[in-house]
Amino acid sequence: MSKDSLNVVQQALNEDIGSGDVSASLLPDTQVSASIVARESAIICGIDYAQQAFSLTDDSIQINWQIADGDQAVENQTLCTLSGLASSIVSAERVALNFLQTLSAVATQTQTLVEKISHTKTQLLDTRKTIPGLRLAQKQAVKCGGGVNHRLGLYDCVMLKENHIIAAGSIKQAVQSAIEKYPDLPLIVEVENLDQLQQALVLDGITRALCDNFSIDDLAEAVVLAKGKLPLEASGNIGVHNIVATANTGVDYISIGSITKNIQAIDLSLRFS
Numbered sequence: 001m002s003k004d005s006l007n008v009v010q011q012a013l014n015e016d017i018g019s020g021d022v023s024a025s026l027l028p029d030t031q032v033s034a035s036i037v038a039r040e041s042a043i044i045c046g047i048d049y050a051q052q053a054f055s056l057t058d059d060s061i062q063i064n065w066q067i068a069d070g071d072q073a074v075e076n077q078t079l080c081t082l083s084g085l086a087s088s089i090v091s092a093e094r095v096a097l098n099f100l101q102t103l104s105a106v107a108t109q110t111q112t113l114v115e116k117i118s119h120t121k122t123q124l125l126d127t128r129k130t131i132p133g134l135r136l137a138q139k140q141a142v143k144c145g146g147g148v149n150h151r152l153g154l155y156d157c158v159m160l161k162e163n164h165i166i167a168a169g170s171i172k173q174a175v176q177s178a179i180e181k182y183p184d185l186p187l188i189v190e191v192e193n194l195d196q197l198q199q200a201l202v203l204d205g206i207t208r209a210l211c212d213n214f215s216i217d218d219l220a221e222a223v224v225l226a227k228g229k230l231p232l233e234a235s236g237n238i239g240v241h242n243i244v245a246t247a248n249t250g251v252d253y254i255s256i257g258s259i260t261k262n263i264q265a266i267d268l269s270l271r272f273s
Contacts, residue, residue, distance in 0.1 A: 001048050008133055009052045012095045017057075024087040032086045032272050036097070038073040039267035043111050045069050045144040046103030049137060053096035058088035070107070070144040079268070086272070093270050101265040102134070103141040108266065110145025110259045113240065117247035122254055125150040125233065129257035138260045150255055151186075159188045159210075171199045179205040188233070197222055201229050208253070212236045216245050223250040 001009075038044070047069050054061045061084035067073055079100075082089055114124050126142040127150055128135075139149045151157035158178045160171070168174035171189060178187050186207040191197045193214075200209050211222050213236035226232050233253040234246050246254055 001052060002136070005049070005136065006052060006056075008137065009049055009095070009099070010056055011133070012098065013053060013056055013092070016095050017091055021087070021091040024091045027087045027090070030086055031083065032089065034082045034089055034270055034272045036079045036082070036100070036268060036270045038075065038077050038079055039269060040075050041108075042073050042104045042266040043107040043145050044071050044073050044079065044100070044104050045107035045141040046100040046137065049099035049103065050096040053099065054082070054084075054089070054092045057092035058084060060084055061088055061092070069140075073104075082270075089270075089272075097268050097270060099137070101268045102131070102263065103137055103144075104266040104268075105263040106138050106141035106260055107145035109263055110142050110147040113243055113256065113259065114146035116240070116244050117254070120247040120250075122247035122251055123148045124259075125253050125255040126260055127235075127255050127257040128153065129261040131260070142259060145259075147259065148253075151188075157186045157188060158182050159190070161190045162192065162212075165190075171196060172203060175200075175203050175206060194218055194221060194225070197225060201226060206230060208233055210235055210255070211251070216242070216249060219246065219251060220249040 044067050047065055051063060054063060061082060063080050063082050065080040067079050073079060124147040126139060126147055130138045142149060160174045160178060165171055165174045168177060175189060187205060188208045188210055189200045189206050190210040190212050191200055192212050197209055200206055208231045209226065210233040211219055214222060214234065219234055222232055231252040233255055234251045235255040238246050238254055238256050239258060243254060
């Protein structure tokens, strides 16, 4: 794990354990065996985070994982077995499960949508709509589910959205400014209608056009207009109800914020043997 990821896990432990786990302090100083079980089908992700939650709490805890990130778990499948002090395991339990159930939810939701558009060339992208502090973790979970990462943040790609364009005065002026200042960064331009797309198509230096809240008919026309000129990304109000129709238009990418922000944690449990 990276230093940033370790810091995230340590911060979560500090938040939960604080000055000490008073309930765990009541337990006898005995060794126990335990297991983590999936109570529902899921794509598993977050093993490194869960592992570190236990290790940072007590590095003598032994864990034998029976599954890997990206693997499909079925209902009532054992994900891992643990052995160590009872007090240490229960102190790390909630933080470990929080990471595992949240990241597995992202991976599972991503895979559900990826499978729906697998008959097309369209790739599913994530967004910056992530849980604060879990950006890198959730981005990895998207990859576990078969999705593709969009930009990591505001620093690795220029993305000109509605307010940037309004402030700059026009799409052309905004694009020229971006190319002059950041010539080596990818440049994505958001367009809200076909007229704006046509403005973007005649400009050099744009990496991709993002069609925001286009109707299916307009998106299909946009694909025809942009063919051989610019890759297209569709975004805005896309979900399980319309992702297939969106992908069938021929767009190159679909970005969906719900795969990282509207998630329902996977049901997992840890039990002593």
